[in-house]
Amino acid sequence: MSEAPAPEVEPRRGFMARLWYGYARVTVALRWVIVVGWVAAAIAATLFLPPMQGTVDDIEALGADDASFAAEKRSLELFEFPLLSRAAIVQRNPEGLPPLVQAEAVMRGIAVTQRKYDTPLLGAIPVPNAEAAFPGAGEKNTTVITYVFADPQLNFFEQTRAVEDFAAEQLTDPSDAYVGVTGSIPARAAQGLVLNSYVHIVEVVTVLAVLTIMALTFGSLIAPLLTLISVGAAVFVTLGVSGWVAGMMDVSIPADLRPLIVALLLGIVTDYCIFYLSGLRTRLREGHSRLEAARLATASFTPIVTVAGVTVAAGTASLLVAESPLFRGFGPALALTVLTGLVVAVTLVPALLAILGRGAFWPRTITPEPVRARKRPSLLTRAVANRASALVLVLVCVAGLGAAAYQARHLDLGLGFVQSLPETTSAQRAEDAAGKGFAPGIISPTEIVVEAPGVGEKADEVAQLGEALKTQPGVAGVIGPGDLPAADDVGAFTAKSGEAVRFLVVLDSTPLEATAIDTLRNLEAELPQLASDAGLGEVTTHVGGDTALASGVIADTTNDLFRIGIVALAVNLLLLVVFLRALIAPLYLLASSVLALGATLGLSVLFFQDFLGHDDQTFYVPFAGSVLLLSLGSDYNIFAVGHVWQEARNRPMREAILVATPESNRAITSAGLALAASFGLLALVPLGPFRELGFLLGVGILIDVFIVRALLVPSLITLVGPVSSWPSGILRRERRARDRTARARS
CATH class of the missing domain: 1.20.1640.10 (Multidrug efflux transporter AcrB transmembrane domain)
Structure with missing residues (x-):
């Protein structure tokens, strides 16, 4: 036809x-x-083309702190035996573990270290919560945690499988009270498995949601x-x-x-x-x-x-x-x-x-x-196009968003590998059991190495330092020279050269979360004075472990914030300036996006840390989410303001807003709902970072669409008027040209 x-x-x-x-x-x-x-x-x-392969077996890919790894490397050089393990076998019976089971765990650890088992495990250090071995434990004689060292050449999945296979072979009797394997390595492997299990489900649900929005829109x-x-x-x-x-x-x-x-x-x-x-x-x-x-x-x-x-x-x-x-x-x-x-x-x-x-x-x-008379604008459109009501809307929006943004000052960051997992996973259950038997920090203790000539011979002074460490705020227990005879036999706590000793410090908070990080930073600051007070004189200290790693990661991330923020703001501002050929409008448009971003971060603090009681949020979520929200906000700025700009070249500013705002708002609302659904449904993945990302991005897009783009931005354009195009004056030039054309025709 x-x-x-x-x-x-x-x-x-x-x-x-x-x-x-x-x-x-x-x-x-x-x-x-x-x-x-x-x-x-x-x-x-x-x-x-090769598929995109994500890395889950490289802690350095998270932005690991060089100092914490340097401390672990120096410890290995001094003692020729690793003390820190990122995988552990947990046995716990709340009614009490039989003494024989505890003794078998100790003997099994010695046998692993002596390579008497056909296993890729290189060593093991068992720690029972017996009163003499760990006085600060939450329970007595109920739990044994065995720190296990797997071949570092294996990836996280292979290391976890090796530990789980060994535990399954050795802990077969009900009296062993085997709970599971936990630690940062098993947790990272578990995250990968959970992600692989849910990723396609989330993709399908997201596609269906977006397609439904498209069907309803048109x-x-x-x-x-x-x-x-x-x-x-x-x-x-x-x-x-x-x-x-x-x-x-x-x-x-x-x-x-x-x-x-x-x-x-x-x-x-x-x-x-x-x-x-x-x-x-x-x-x-x-x-x-x-x-x-x-x-x-x-x-x-x-x-x-x-x-x-x-x-x-x-x-x-x-x-x-x-x-x-x-x-x-x-x-x-x-x-x-x-x-x-x-x-x-x-x-x-x-x-x-x-x-x-x-x-x-x-x-x-x-x-x-047929061409019809333009419909009477809605009450909301007329409100943003009127200077008096626009001023009220700007004040209300800025006050509301500002109040929410003020809560962002309480944002705390952490890693929380285990805590991000569903409660049904083995790593989460084992971590919970170990925390009840000892203290939350037992899964990933902090290693403190004290290096000085002859320090290994100063038994009394070293013991005094260990006692001083136990009294520090946030410390649940300390294991050092003389506390575990089986570990001392292999030189785990005193270097053979006598030039160094080391301690395992267990915190009373979850190792990779904000509270533990603050505790460790305070402890590091006190270390030189504690060593001096113990009579050790001037010493060199090295601090390693997952908490030190998390502390370094978050410090590096925070340092990156300023650099990333400046570049992201500059890039968005530059592109807005080029597109709008103006400076004033891009400044207040970008400021409105930053305000909306601050409000979103504040709401995430209120929801996750205050309402749900989380200690912190995953360290990379606020930063990656902020860059996306800031960029997507400029995306909608370009679409919405671009339409007003086009209309304002041929009609008065108020009339341009009345004509362009309803049309652009309809498209932006549908687009924003689709984008919010795409991001929000990430929360279906039962991992902490995805729930945080889903909330942050979903709520951020909705704030941008329904508050910033629908109310704040058009109200600002009304208040600033044609001056928005300064220094180009393009809106005024277009209006003068139109007036000249009208006079010529008359």
Whole structure:
């Protein structure tokens, strides 16, 4: 059936307008080639490029502190025997462990160290909570924890399997009261297993949620299918290209990244599909033919989508300036994700629109509509366009967001490998049992090495230092020279040279969380004075262990915050300035995004730390989430303000807001709901970091859409007016040109 003739198209003015319309003509003309090309690219990426391999077996990939590893290395050089273990076997009977079971655990540890078992385990140190061995234990004679040393050449999964296999072979009698294997290594392995179990479920649920939002937005069954094709092409290509680029650049990509990549792709590609589909629907209602409507929608929205996508990609790429290996892995992967989604959006989506035309909205029928008088704006739109009510809205929004942001000052950071796991996992159950039998810090004790000439011969002074350590706030127990005869026999606590001694310090709080980190930092500050008071004189101390590691990771992360923040803000500001050709508007737009981000962080503190009672939040979540939210906020700024800018060039500012705000808000609301669903459903993964990310990103997007973009930004534009375009004065120039044209016609 032949199409109705298109109405006369108003000639484009300006070089850039002609350029974008030319791009639209080429894209529409090559629509079938583009679709086939993307299908081929997705297949080729899946078949020929290496899949993205996340790392879960490298603590250094988390941004490990060099000082803590240096301390462990120095300890090994001095004692020729490791004291710190990141895996442990837990036995516990609340009614009491028989003395024979405790004795067998000690003998078994000695036999492992003497390599009498056919196992990849290199050594073991059993610690019972007998009163003489561990006076500070919460219980007496109920628990034995055996620190196990596996071959470090094995990855986390292999080390965990070796320990679990050994425990299963040796602890077969019910009287052994075997609970499980725990520690940071088994916890990281368990995180990987949980993630692998849930990742596809989360992806499917997220896709269904996003497609439902698309169907409801456009009343169509084809629009969700178009989105699914576009997202699928982006996901398959991105995962393949990310794996290839990571190998080429020797970049470590965290295992946690795949669900975030899929959620990000779903969100941004869906957003851009909504923008393009909205443009196509508007052009079809104006009476344009299928192909011309696709050209006009492509020409109108591609500049906005391109700048928005580049803004998000540049914002996420700012993570590259971090010193932390974790963030350096996040940066390229997220930036590549956004760029791939952008290329799909500006090529595949317009091509599909040109092919489908009105069919994209089936079963709804899109027919040309006569030009009608503009509907009376809603009360909310009139409120943001009126200077008096706009001022009230700005004050209310700033006060509310500011009050929420004020709570962010209480944000505490930690690692919490074990605590992030579901309570049903073996590592979590074993950690809980060990904590009840001893103290929460028993799973990952801190190692303190005291190095000085002849210190090993000063038994009384060393014992006095051990007693002093026990009295420090937050310390539940100390194990040192003379406390474990079996360990002393192999030189575990006193170096053979006599030049060093070491202690295991057990904290009364969970080792990788904020409270334990604060305790250790205070203890480190007191160490020189404690050694001096014990009569050891001037000594060199080294502090290692998971808590020291966590302390260093968080210190490095905090140091990266300033660097990442400055670069991210500068990049977003620069792109807003270039797109809007102004300085004033980008400043208050970016300030509004920062305020919304602060409010989101404050709400996360109230929810997780105050309401749920968590000690802290996973150290990388607030920073990675902040970069994404800041960049995505600029993304919506470009779409919303870009529409107001276009209208303000041809009409008074108040009228431009009344015309542009409802249209842009409808698209941004649908896009924001889709993006919030994509991120929010990450919380379905039963791991602490994903629940925190899901909350932070989901709530942050909703605040941005329903408060910042719907109320605060249009109210600010109303208050500032045409001055927003300073120093270019483009809005004033356009208005003066329009006035001159009107006078000439009269």
